[in-house]
Amino acid sequence: MDRKDDGVYRAGFACFVGRPNAGKSTLTNAIIGQKIAITSNKPQTTRHIIRGILHRPDAQLVLVDTPGLHRPRTLLGERLNDLVRETWSETDVIGVCFPADEPIGRGDRFISAEVGELKAKVIAVVTKVDLVNPQTLAQRLLTVSQLYDFAEIIPVSAVSGHQVENLIDAIVRHMPESPQLYPDDIITDEPEQVLIGELVREAALEGVREELPHSIAVIVEEMQVEGKLTKIFADIYVERDSQKSIVIGSRGARLKEVGSKARVQIEKLLGTKVYLDLHVRVAKEWQRDPKQLRKLGF
Ligand SMILES: Nc1nc2c(ncn2[C@@H]2O[C@H](COP(=O)(O)OP(=O)(O)OP(=O)(O)O)[C@@H](O)[C@H]2O)c(=O)[nH]1
Structure with missing residues (x-):
């Protein structure tokens, strides 16, 4: 048709x-x-x-x-x-x-x-x-x-x-007859922080054999725009110390790689240069704890 x-x-x-x-x-x-x-x-x-x-x-x-x-x-x-x-x-x-x-x-x-x-x-x-x-x-x-x-x-x-x-x-x-719901130039109404958090999470999961997806959450704590540079401070939350070591890698090598991969994607998203500061934190059993879940946005 x-x-x-x-x-x-x-x-x-x-x-x-x-x-x-x-x-x-x-x-x-x-x-x-x-x-x-x-x-x-x-x-x-x-x-x-x-x-x-x-x-x-x-x-x-x-x-x-x-x-x-x-x-x-x-x-x-x-x-x-x-x-x-x-x-x-x-x-x-x-x-x-x-x-x-x-x-x-x-x-x-x-x-x-x-x-x-x-x-x-x-x-x-x-x-x-x-x-x-x-x-x-x-x-x-x-x-x-x-x-x-x-x-x-x-x-x-x-x-x-x-x-x-x-x-x-x-x-x-199959959609109803309706006027436009959003202005022309918008492609997503998700806050930038959430999209950035997702990009960091994606990079942190890449190549990790263990079943980590449920154990990683990312929160963008702060974003500062300084001219053509965006400074981003984000925390990667894991559930256990052992998972923290996996994410960080030997002498921080893996975290560094995660950071540079995520940075490239974020620069594409924002169209600016990005400085990305990542910290890995352990929030024990965050998936089972209502308070932690709320803090992490669930
Ligand atoms: N060959 C092929 N692979 C696909 C296609 N669509 C998705 N995939 C692959 O299938 C896997 C899962 O795709 P996702 O889009 O993440 O699936 P999802 O349903 O959103 O997954 P959840 O977030 O786990 O619910 C990825 O490795 C994709 O690359 C396709 O059309 N062809």
């Missing part, structure tokens, strides 16, 4: 949901065209809800990036699940992501049943199609079609860009 068929301006909120690692963040980035949500090949690395806004002549699409819904084991896990459901209840269109390279499992059925309860339009998105052959893809599409009465089922590859435009068209088609 041609995107301007009905001549109506549409605007609304959409989010991608799905099991951890389903490709939600990568898809969000592919649609918005700028790196706004962190991705990693480890499950559950998305913490904050980061909105990206796509502006088109006929529509404005506000994308919300949520963490994956999962079986909660800690207080943090429960809060994350609540956050996901809260986001779901506020969106117009939900894209449920099913990675094409993995069989449909209990988690997928669980999520499909949950979204069935909502008033949002629900689209199935079969992700990572570049990883499978046509037979596997056909099988996946069939299984997905039997899970729930989805408004549409769209196979995409965020990496190759295959069908991403079609997906955007489909989301827009």
Whole structure:
């Protein structure tokens, strides 16, 4: 269908949901065209809800990036699940992501049943199609079609860009008629500090074998702009001394590397030179402690 068929301006909120690692963040980035949500090949690395806004002549699409819904084991896990459901209840269109390279499992059925309860339009998105052959893809599409009465089922590859435009068209088609929700020049309404914190977190997780994602949080304590230089002071929180050593590395080598990788990304984000000061701190069992969670923004 041609995107301007009905001549109506549409605007609304959409989010991608799905099991951890389903490709939600990568898809969000592919649609918005700028790196706004962190991705990693480890499950559950998305913490904050980061909105990206796509502006088109006929529509404005506000994308919300949520963490994956999962079986909660800690207080943090429960809060994350609540956050996901809260986001779901506020969106117009939900894209449920099913990675094409993995069989449909209990988690997928669980999520499909949950979204069935909502008033949002629900689209199935079969992700990572570049990883499978046509037979596997056909099988996946069939299984997905039997899970729930989805408004549409769209196979995409965020990496190759295959069908991403079609997906955007489909989301827009199911959005309500509405005036513009945000001014033209905004692509995200997340505070800069949060985005910077996410970039530091991404760099700190890179190449770490251990299951650290849940144990790292980053807080930007201070930002000072001095002419063309932005000075940023951030704390990386871990749960245990052993994790602190992993992040810092031998004689601080790893932390230095984390700092320079993050700095490059932050300079791209801000468009200024950046001085980045990182400290690693231990906040014992922060995931189970309500006070620590509040301090860390959960
Ligand atoms: N080949 C291929 N890989 C992809 C594609 N989309 C995502 N990936 C990879 O799959 C992994 C997970 O992607 P994410 O976008 O972080 O997944 P997510 O659903 O946001 O994950 P959580 O934050 O854990 O919920 C990353 O290693 C991505 O590079 C795709 O279209 N093709």
